[in-house]
Amino acid sequence: MKAKPRIGIYGLTSCAGDQLVLVNCEDELLTILEAVDLRSFVMAHSDNPEGELDVAFVEGAVTQESDLETLKDVRSRAQILIAIGTCAVWGGIPYLSGMGTPLSDHVQVDYAIPGCPIEKTQLLKAIASLLRGDLPLSLPHPVCLECTIRENNCLLQAGEICCGPLTAGGCNARCPSLNRACFGCRGASHDPNYVSARQILEKHGFSVNEVRQRLALFSGKAYEKEGTQVG
Ligand code: SF4
Ligand code: SF4
Ligand code: SF4
Numbered sequence: 001m002k003a004k005p006r007i008g009i010y011g012l013t014s015c016a017g018d019q020l021v022l023v024n025c026e027d028e029l030l031t032i033l034e035a036v037d038l039r040s041f042v043m044a045h046s047d048n049p050e051g052e053l054d055v056a057f058v059e060g061a062v063t064q065e066s067d068l069e070t071l072k073d074v075r076s077r078a079q080i081l082i083a084i085g086t087c088a089v090w091g092g093i094p095y096l097s098g099m100g101t102p103l104s105d106h107v108q109v110d111y112a113i114p115g116c117p118i119e120k121t122q123l124l125k126a127i128a129s130l131l132r133g134d135l136p137l138s139l140p141h142p143v144c145l146e147c148t149i150r151e152n153n154c155l156l157q158a159g160e161i162c163c164g165p166l167t168a169g170g171c172n173a174r175c176p177s178l179n180r181a182c183f184g185c186r187g188a189s190h191d192p193n194y195v196s197a198r199q200i201l202e203k204h205g206f207s208v209n210e211v212r213q214r215l216a217l218f219s220g221k222a223y224e225k226e227g228t229q230v231g
Helices: 017-023 026-035 065-077 086-090 092-096 120-131 143-149 194-203 208-219
Strands: 006-011 037-041 053-059 078-084 111-113
Touching: 006 017, 006 065, 017 053, 017 120, 026 120, 053 065, 053 086, 065 078, 078 086, 078 120, 086 092, 086 111, 086 208, 092 208, 111 120, 194 208
Parallel strands: 006 037, 006 053, 053 078, 078 111
Antiparallel strands: none
């Protein structure tokens, strides 16, 4: 990768929350802007020369023809395409309504950063890896691991249904750490132990279908795929 990678940041059908995470990186934003050649960021930038890209970050789901045209155009110009946010990675809430599909249904996605919105720390680590010329490392663990490391009391034991066993980690177990159950906003974990998760949930009186319904709110697409079935 060149000394100053050419970066583009795009939004399809979305709430722009993931792009705002980058805008809100107040302490780091100037450093990032000095290190990259920002070719497109319509939300924050009026001068967008576009052209060839080393890395494109794309937020949102594909819900209309114009999204698909934008996505295909960006893909054709970008060496690396990164889906940011659960809508882009799994279809998110637009998928639940039957109107939206994830980026990977249409083009090759090289790396995915889930979250609703994405976590600032994961985004900054990904940018740092890309500036070094590497693809960022995936986070294969579920939220439960981070919850355990933080020594939280498990909410299942308190009678609350929690999606942490099957949800992608990376938020440092934000919700359980605030005594709120995880509702799965980061989508499916790469490597959940389904048998164990099922046993744990059923031991505490919850059915697998209850969990699946909750997880479908953000990543229904994930739970339709073979091999990611919970039941
Ligand atoms: S994943 Fe969440 S924050 Fe990102 S575009 Fe979708 S709804 Fe907005
Ligand atoms: S089920 Fe929820 S509360 Fe329990 S350890 Fe996992 S994430 Fe934490
Ligand atoms: S704990 Fe669950 S719902 Fe809360 S931010 Fe993390 S993944 Fe999202």
